[in-house]
Amino acid sequence: MSLINKALQFGGRTIPNRVVFQPMEGCDCQSDGTPGELTVKKYENAARSGAGLIWMEANAVCPEGRTNPGQMMLTEANLSAFRGFVASLKKIAKEECGIEPIIILQLTHSGRQSIVPMIAYRHPIYEEKRPVTDENIVSDEYLDTLAPLYVRSALLAKEAGFDGVDVKSCHGYLFQELLSAFTRPGRYGGSFENRTKLYLDCVKAVMDAVGNDILVVTRLGVADMVPKPYGFGTTENNELDLTESDMLIEKLMELGIRMLNVTIGNPYYNPHINRPFRLGAYNPPETAAEGLARFITVESHLKEKFPELVVIGSGLSYYREDLMEKAEEQLASGVCDLVGFGRGSIAYPMFYRDWLEGKFDPKKCCVACSKCTALMRNKCVSGCAVFNDYYKQLYKEKVACKK
Numbered sequence: 001m002s003l004i005n006k007a008l009q010f011g012g013r014t015i016p017n018r019v020v021f022q023p024m025e026g027c028d029c030q031s032d033g034t035p036g037e038l039t040v041k042k043y044e045n046a047a048r049s050g051a052g053l054i055w056m057e058a059n060a061v062c063p064e065g066r067t068n069p070g071q072m073m074l075t076e077a078n079l080s081a082f083r084g085f086v087a088s089l090k091k092i093a094k095e096e097c098g099i100e101p102i103i104i105l106q107l108t109h110s111g112r113q114s115i116v117p118m119i120a121y122r123h124p125i126y127e128e129k130r131p132v133t134d135e136n137i138v139s140d141e142y143l144d145t146l147a148p149l150y151v152r153s154a155l156l157a158k159e160a161g162f163d164g165v166d167v168k169s170c171h172g173y174l175f176q177e178l179l180s181a182f183t184r185p186g187r188y189g190g191s192f193e194n195r196t197k198l199y200l201d202c203v204k205a206v207m208d209a210v211g212n213d214i215l216v217v218t219r220l221g222v223a224d225m226v227p228k229p230y231g232f233g234t235t236e237n238n239e240l241d242l243t244e245s246d247m248l249i250e251k252l253m254e255l256g257i258r259m260l261n262v263t264i265g266n267p268y269y270n271p272h273i274n275r276p277f278r279l280g281a282y283n284p285p286e287t288a289a290e291g292l293a294r295f296i297t298v299e300s301h302l303k304e305k306f307p308e309l310v311v312i313g314s315g316l317s318y319y320r321e322d323l324m325e326k327a328e329e330q331l332a333s334g335v336c337d338l339v340g341f342g343r344g345s346i347a348y349p350m351f352y353r354d355w356l357e358g359k360f361d362p363k364k365c366c367v368a369c370s371k372c373t374a375l376m377r378n379k380c381v382s383g384c385a386v387f388n389d390y391y392k393q394l395y396k397e398k399v400a401c402k403k
């Protein structure tokens, strides 16, 4: 049997196969955070794709932590809508694929990328693109208020029928920025203990609150690839340095975390690190092969160092028509335990099911141009602007015309 199709027992649940729909924010929810028409469509596609794990996109734990007015946000007020949404996804997967996928909700505070930036410290590199002032620095007292908000969101997620929550720290959002807050004074900056405190406190608070009722997992940016003291997991010369990342993962494991969705880089600053490019206007400072090799280095290191940790691999969409072979190869060599597809899953949502049914069409695969990102950056709803006519037209009207 192909390794991709092999079920995985995790936290008392069964993940029916190794395919993960990675979180892909669509900025298409209603103003109160309820999934909108396009959101529902995307996840219905995910449900009928046969993927074993659907890692739902960034869901803000509070209104001021939203990146955009269309960001997902589960609250007491829209709980019943979410409950219906999750139940309908499970029903579709059961009816059409005969499986029950695990559905995880990603909990986030967008920090510097919030509508009004809420930053951990002054960052000369990021601020070249998005200027801020000292007024945007969040106080220790504000940070103290966040753990209960994560707990509230996690309990709501449980009520809504999610199988688990992701306490997210990656891509330059608030928790990730705190990991590199070397220059921040006070209780959340400076030492390793202070910089990791909020993330670990929130993981612990969520775990204590939900017990064994739902899974608690994490998506962690193990290296920002932004030079120290302005990046985590990176040296002053901008080289990978996983010393602190390992220390942090040890702490997460002490708290009981057993699944890590690995990511690297900051898509607002060095997008090629997180999503290697094949086509498009952006000219990355490294080859895609270098970027892909970094993922393998990081993931292999983690699997070796933490054999008990279930690792989800990222960055696979680049492989285009070879993505299933590469995924199988990575599983076979033990680089990761599950394989995550981001851009690839919105370009060709049925890729896995088609592959299972012998109908895989290489021409439908993601071309790794990241027009989906460009839509987001231009404050539009986001989707595949190559293979989906709706987003293709939107890209033409709102992005291409600016060039």
Ligand SMILES: Cc1cc2nc3c(=O)[nH]c(=O)nc-3n(C[C@H](O)[C@H](O)[C@H](O)COP(=O)(O)O)c2cc1C
Pocket (backbone or CB within 6 Å): 022, 023, 024, 025, 026, 057, 058, 106, 170, 219, 263, 274, 275, 276, 314, 315, 316, 317, 318, 340, 341, 342, 343, 344, 370, 372, 373, 376, 382
């Ligand atoms: C449009 C877009 C939206 C994304 N939204 C999220 C998100 O909500 N949460 C997250 O952790 N990663 C997000 N990502 C990152 C992806 O999950 C994934 O890590 C990245 O695209 C690299 O994988 P790929 O090469 O398979 O696309 C997003 C990426 C893109 C392009």
